[in-house]
Amino acid sequence: EPEVTQTPSHQVTQMGQEVILRCVPISNHLYFYWYRQILGQKVEFLVSFYNNEISEKSEIFDDQFSVERPDGSNFTLKIRSTKLEDSAMYFCASGEGQVYTEAFFGQGTRLTVV
Amino acid sequence: GDSVTQMEGPVTLSEEAFLTINCTYTATGYPSLFWYVQYPGEGLQLLLKATKADDKGSNKGFEATYRKETTSFHLEKGSVQVSDSAVYFCALLSNFGNEKLTFGTGTRLTIIP
Numbered sequence: 001e002p003e004v005t006q007t008p009s010h011q012v013t014q015m016g017q018e019v020i021l022r023c024v025p026i027s028n029h030l031y032f033y034w035y036r037q038i039l040g041q042k043v044e045f046l047v048s049f050y051n052n053e054i055s056e057k058s059e060i061f062d063d064q065f066s067v068e069r070p071d072g073s074n075f076t077l078k079i080r081s082t083k084l085e086d087s088a089m090y091f092c093a094s095g096e097g098q099v100y101t102e103a104f105f106g107q108g109t110r111l112t113v114v
Numbered sequence: 115g116d117s118v119t120q121m122e123g124p125v126t127l128s129e130e131a132f133l134t135i136n137c138t139y140t141a142t143g144y145p146s147l148f149w150y151v152q153y154p155g156e157g158l159q160l161l162l163k164a165t166k167a168d169d170k171g172s173n174k175g176f177e178a179t180y181r182k183e184t185t186s187f188h189l190e191k192g193s194v195q196v197s198d199s200a201v202y203f204c205a206l207l208s209n210f211g212n213e214k215l216t217f218g219t220g221t222r223l224t225i226i227p
Contacts, residue, residue, distance in 0.1 A: 043217040056214060091158060102148055103215055107157035
């Protein structure tokens, strides 16, 4: 069964460093997403991406964040200068893009900023 | 905007007990509704879904019925097992343009033998 794959599973980084979280979505999907879950809190939408551009983003997704699909298969989330409060589980998801289809989630990358 | 209100946890039940986790929603139009489950140390997995009013989603003994009149999508299971211990998230997908899921806060369920 096709699945969304995320790497690494856990990343520890120092405050102020840049991190790139990687995702390989399901191959025929057209919509891509990043969500995050701060420990003990709800899953929050960060950004959606379609046709090589951001289609929607939340207020969390400020200038420190960026996404790209550099090679047609990977989908990356970059945090330019990490802060302690960026520590969270980051989930990538992909979807077919049609109404009433659900997003398929990856296993997540746990980012710890120290 | 869209929102999901979910029963606060944590919930602790004995094995073989009946489970209900309440979920109500606010959305324009006719959203799709989902339950996701997060087992310890793992990511989000789709448990079940319903795409229109009166649809019943079911999987692994869990069920939820899309009730438009009460804007609810309560999760139920007749006899829970220790392996059902996890965090359960109710979510909706709006059918108005965007494709983002809106999640509830999650309910931590612990089943004791």
